[in-house]
Amino acid sequence: MLPRPLRTTFALLAAATLTIAGASACGTADAVESGSAGDELAGSKLVVGSKDFTENIVLGKIAVQLLKAHGADVVDKTNLGGTAPNRKALEAGEIDLYWEYSGTGWIEHLKKTEPIQDSAGQFKATADEDLSKNKIRWIGPTPLNNTYAxxxxxxxxxxxxxxxxxxxAKLAETKPEAVTLCIETEFSTRDDGLPGLSKAYGMKIPKNQVSLLDTGVVYTETDKGQVCDFGEVFTTDGRIAALGLTVLEDDKKFFPIYNAAVTVRQDTYDKNPALEKVLQPVIAKLDDATMQRLNARVDVEGEEPAKVSADWLNEQGLLGSAGDA
Incomplete structure (x- = not known):
């Protein structure tokens, strides 16, 4: 393993490379040949959104490229913002689909307070209630569980x-000055974020020892240990291993299970019944290890999300005769 200063330097350089490369990401995705994998979605026009962190952008690009390869006319609105903007856009018909997580659907969208610890049970409960109450269909789930930690x-x-x-929690009680924390803004307000975590563990961290940062900065600052020693991470993030971070055990099993799935309005699904057939082969292949590798190519190696997703789809033979993205 590289010495910590070098690992941090490489991570920062990769982040800078990604910022510069991001401007051309949508154009890269457009290089996928329409209808090259089949014509099941020919005549369909679909708008794909995504959240604004690496994994969800990569998943969004996968959807854009896959749907286009199966004949759809796709509008790419990936990197749309956080959870709330994507969900509102979906409900308003401004986008047709985006990737969401079962735990987020249960806690944030359905306003449940107690997660279900069984993966299949959590997904089914979320999907069933969201469909019946909100006419939002969940296609999935993937094996990957991108939970907080x-x-x-x-x-x-x-x-x-x-x-x-x-x-x-015990350290925060006995030596409060030793617990400094870096988190995202969204994590600071969610019931499945810091407020719920603090309640579940009786964890009292002074507000002046909690820093709100962008996702990538949380990782690098946690690695440097100057602003904070503890950081909020996603368990499928490739930077955990690259920076030599240790994930702390959620011994009270507070965090829900977050299996990714495609959420789509029921009316869109009814007009495009082939969505299930097209998406399920991809969904089945997205496990934790796969997602960690894809995320690392973006966040550690500085590659574009669109290229990473297209490379993976081609490796899996899921783009038919599509050219390189």
Whole structure:
């Protein structure tokens, strides 16, 4: 493993490369040949959204390229914003589909307070209720579970003697100045974020020791340990391994299960019944290890999300005779 200063430098350089490359990402996705994998969606016009973090953008690009390869006329609105803007756009008909997570659907959209710890049960309950109440259909789920977690530099975890979130809560009680935390803005307000986590573990962290940062900055600052020692992470993020971070065990199993799936309005699904057939072969292949590799290519190696997604679809033989993206 590279020394920590070099790992941090490479991660920052990759992030800078990604920022520059991002402007051409949509054009890259457009290089996929329409109808090259089949014509099941010929005549359809579909608008695809996504959230604004790497994994969801990559998943969004996968949907854009796959649907186009099956004959659809696709409008790419990936990187639309956070959870709320995408859901509102879906409900308003401004987009036709985007990738969502079962735990987010259950806690955020359906306003449930108690997650279901069984993966299949959580997905079914979320999908059934969202369809009956909101006419939103869930296509999936993927095997990947992109749940929240707190991480810390491995050497700092050993120094502080923390392995679990209960250990962090105890440390915050006995030595409060030792617990500094970097999180995203969305995590600071969600019931399945810091408010719920603090309640579940009795974790009291002074507000002046919690920093709100962009996703990528959370990882690099957690790695550097200057602004914060603990950081909110996604468990399928490739930067965890690249930066040598240790994920702390959620020993009270607070965080819900977050299996990704495609959410689509029922009216759009009714007009395009082939969506299920087209999407399911991709959905079945997206497990934790696969997503970690794809995320790392973007966040660690600095590649464009559109290229990463097209490369993977081609490797899996899911774009038919489509050319390189």
């Amino acid at each position: 707190l991480a810390i530099r491995s050497e700092k975890a050993e120094e502080l003697g923390v392995k679990t979130l209960s250990d962090v």
